[in-house]
Amino acid sequence: MKARKVGKLDPKAPLDENAARIVRTRVDELRSFAPQALYPDAAEAQHDMRIAAKRLRYVLEVTGFCFGAPAQTARRRARDLQDLLGEMHDCDVMLPRVQAEIDRLRGEDARAVLLRAADADDLDPTLVSHAPNRTAYRGLELLAVHLRARRALLFERFHHFWQAQVSKGTWAKLQRAVDEQLNKSKEERKSPPNGNADPAPSETVRAPSHSAS
Amino acid sequence: MAKARDVLGLRCDDPFGTTAARVVSIRADELFEHSEGVLDTSEIERLHDMRVASRRLRAAMEVFEPCFPRKRFGAALKQVKGIADALGERRDRDVSIIALETFAEALAAPDRRGIQGMIDQLHEEQSLANERLAPFVDRRRLSDLRERIEELVAVADRRAA
Numbered sequence: 001m002k003a004r005k006v007g008k009l010d011p012k013a014p015l016d017e018n019a020a021r022i023v024r025t026r027v028d029e030l031r032s033f034a035p036q037a038l039y040p041d042a043a044e045a046q047h048d049m050r051i052a053a054k055r056l057r058y059v060l061e062v063t064g065f066c067f068g069a070p071a072q073t074a075r076r077r078a079r080d081l082q083d084l085l086g087e088m089h090d091c092d093v094m095l096p097r098v099q100a101e102i103d104r105l106r107g108e109d110a111r112a113v114l115l116r117a118a119d120a121d122d123l124d125p126t127l128v129s130h131a132p133n134r135t136a137y138r139g140l141e142l143l144a145v146h147l148r149a150r151r152a153l154l155f156e157r158f159h160h161f162w163q164a165q166v167s168k169g170t171w172a173k174l175q176r177a178v179d180e181q182l183n184k185s186k187e188e189r190k191s192p193p194n195g196n197a198d199p200a201p202s203e204t205v206r207a208p209s210h211s212a213s
Numbered sequence: 214m215a216k217a218r219d220v221l222g223l224r225c226d227d228p229f230g231t232t233a234a235r236v237v238s239i240r241a242d243e244l245f246e247h248s249e250g251v252l253d254t255s256e257i258e259r260l261h262d263m264r265v266a267s268r269r270l271r272a273a274m275e276v277f278e279p280c281f282p283r284k285r286f287g288a289a290l291k292q293v294k295g296i297a298d299a300l301g302e303r304r305d306r307d308v309s310i311i312a313l314e315t316f317a318e319a320l321a322a323p324d325r326r327g328i329q330g331m332i333d334q335l336h337e338e339q340s341l342a343n344e345r346l347a348p349f350v351d352r353r354r355l356s357d358l359r360e361r362i363e364e365l366v367a368v369a370d371r372r373a374a
Contacts, residue, residue, distance in 0.1 A: 058272030136327030
């Protein structure tokens with residue numbers, strides 16, 4: 001999934017203003033996957049949401065200190081979401097692989113049974129009791145059952161987790177913090193400290209800067 | 214998993230480009246610090262740490278992309294992505310092997326045969342992934358990348374000043 005482009009980034013402008021633009025885009029991106037990803041079988045949307053959560057998490061690791069507590073919370077929850085969706089993805093990758101292995105063994109056995117039948121008019125059903133892979137299926141079938149059940153369990157957990165974050169306003173609070181920052185930057189541009197706008201002193205002083213340590 | 218090193222002294226009102234230089238420099242250091250012994254399949258956490266470091270470096274480079282000269286940045290990012298992908302291919306096998314071994318242990322002995330077959334396949338893929346990874350973690354190639362990133366960092370710092 002290609003990341004959405006973030007417009008108006010300026011290397012000379014302050015970190016918080018640029019970071020606000022990036023975080024806003026990344027939160028939008030993450031939330032945009034929710035309607036689809038909340039269907040149990042929407043593996044692709046869930047995978048895209050995992051990538052979006054990862055992108056949000058990493059940008060918040062570097063710039064989250066500019067947006068206070070909402071960013072710290074969102075960073076942790078994005079990490080949790082990434083982990084949860086990652087485990088679901090692992091099931092999605094492994095399950096078809098197990099099915100393919102079962103199919104491969106079946107094909108191998110069918111060929112072996114046919115060879116044993118030699119020139120007989122019909123296939124003797126007892127020949128399958130000598131199929132070379134007959135003891136391999138059960139474990140693989142059980143693995144497939146385990147993966148299906150685990151995926152269903154993880155999906156329930158994901159669904160519940162997402163709803164809980166929506167109720168707590170995890171993403172909305174971050175969005176607000178970021179929007180406040182963008183509004184502040186806009187105001188500051190309108191009334192630059194040494195510009196011609198002759199603003200009141202309180203408007204010209206930049207708010208005390210947060211720092212990372 | 215290795216925790217990301219704090220980038221001390223960052224300020225919200227620092228220029229974006231200055232922050233880019235500091236963050237990318239530290240994330241690159243982390244990548245190189247974790248590059249020792251990653252081909253050793255008996256110590257899979259080493260590879261995991263380098264993989265996480267590669268993802269952090271890649272993410273930092275993407276966040277701060279506009280601060281770097283486009284062409285040189287593209288070449289360096291491509292190299293970092295190559296490393297991250299090669300590490301990811303190995304890591305996927307490491308994790309799958311552990312998951313299947315754990316699952317097999319929970320089964321009765323006669324039911325393990327099919328799972329063991331898959332574990333054997335995964336070990337072969339793990340060796341292949343290691344062969345493909347080797348050139349990406351070659352000392353000289355990593356030093357070249359480090360130099361490239363240091364040049365990018367210097368440009369970002371200069372441009373922001």
